[in-house]
Amino acid sequence: MRIGLVVDATCDLPPEFLAANNIRVLPIGIKVGEKRIIDDRDPDTTLRFYSEDLPKVAPEDGSVPLTPAETQEWFLEQLVTDFDYVICLTVSSARSPIFENATQASFGLLQNYRERRTAAGVNGPFALRVVDSQTVFAGLAVLVAEGVRLLGEDSHPNAIRTRLEQLSNQMNTFLVASDLGHIRRRGFQKGDRSSIGDRLRGAFLGIGSMLDMKPVLSLVQGEDKPVSVSPNYEKSAERLLNFARARVEAGELLAPHMCLSYAGDPSALRDLPGFDALESACRERGIAVHLAMLSPTGGINLGAGAMSLSFAAEPKPFA
Known part of the structure; x- marks a missing residue:
């Protein structure tokens, strides 16, 4: 067959x-x-x-x-x-x-x-x-x-x-946007609040007075919410990469894959603080790391420099 x-x-x-x-x-x-x-x-x-x-x-x-x-x-x-x-x-x-x-x-x-x-x-x-x-x-x-x-x-x-x-x-998917101004300018499309773009914009912009901060957005079991907020993109990315590494080191992944994507050349992910440690932890435990460009659908809604990271595991509070 x-x-x-x-x-x-x-x-x-x-x-x-x-x-x-x-x-x-x-x-x-x-x-x-x-x-x-x-x-x-x-x-x-x-x-x-x-x-x-x-x-x-x-x-x-x-x-x-x-x-x-x-x-x-x-x-x-x-x-x-x-x-x-x-x-x-x-x-x-x-x-x-x-x-x-x-x-x-x-x-x-x-x-x-x-x-x-x-x-x-x-x-x-x-x-x-x-x-x-x-x-x-x-x-x-x-x-x-x-x-x-x-x-x-x-x-x-x-x-x-x-x-x-x-x-x-059991998918744990996270997003970090570099350009919240792009997300704000995109606005909401009438009658389309269930679309990818409007769902993500609603979650990212829900941080209200902290709009100039860079949140980590969690998409787990149908719930979209900010789980961490930092004053800059690199710090938010580092917190996310460290969280993923901790899950790997604890042996909690249900499938041997760690996937990351970037709105632009994905080699930029390697320059982020925390990436080398995550990649090393995955290598030691037989977890394949896949780097790719974020799809244009993701890019058009999240803006240049956005990243997505995902792995399969039982949901756990972000820390």
Whole structure:
């Protein structure tokens, strides 16, 4: 059986990891003025977004997911002849319609895939299961990396899907924004308070009088809240990296992955205080560290220099 993994473009994994493991990326449109960018995690496109497009972002700009019909057509073109069983992991359904659109598309696919497979000379049934990651950005990356690990152990696809669904309830995802002015300027879109952008803006700006401070935002089990506030970005990042290191050293991770992403060149993460100690702790305990660019969806909402960090573990107070 040919088993495949699909993620949407909010998943923050390095492009070389995605390519090496034949992970297909469901694209997302990014609207900046009259320009529409197709985000499929191509590194050159993402770098151009950060260098050329992000400075021009207006309040009305944002990400535009594929419709159910567009998603179904993409599934037909990209998946049904290459795989027999596909697990599709999406950004949290509480923050984006991607999960719902992919689920609708998977139902419609049942009526159409046989003709496409027959024409390609492929026999046998095709199955696609859509999983709500219940997280964002680096959190989605952790689940995908774990899916790859389980595939490498020849686990049954149903067992992999069940394991990923279980882990989705244990994701510890954190965000640090460098430019709160960008978040403030973005404002709120009417009738769209459930979107990724508005949910994150509401949580970040909820610090009120401390607006000029740099908070660490926690996204754990559906709750978005600041868990630490520092006078500068480097200090907030250091507190987050030290917290993650402590969880690693305590042996509390439920999957051997630590994922970090950055709104820009991810090599900048290595210059942050606390990164070397975290990487060393992970290396000593067999935890893979994955560094990637933050998706344009994340960048357009959080601004340049934002970072995301995630791991799977039982929730624990930030300290």
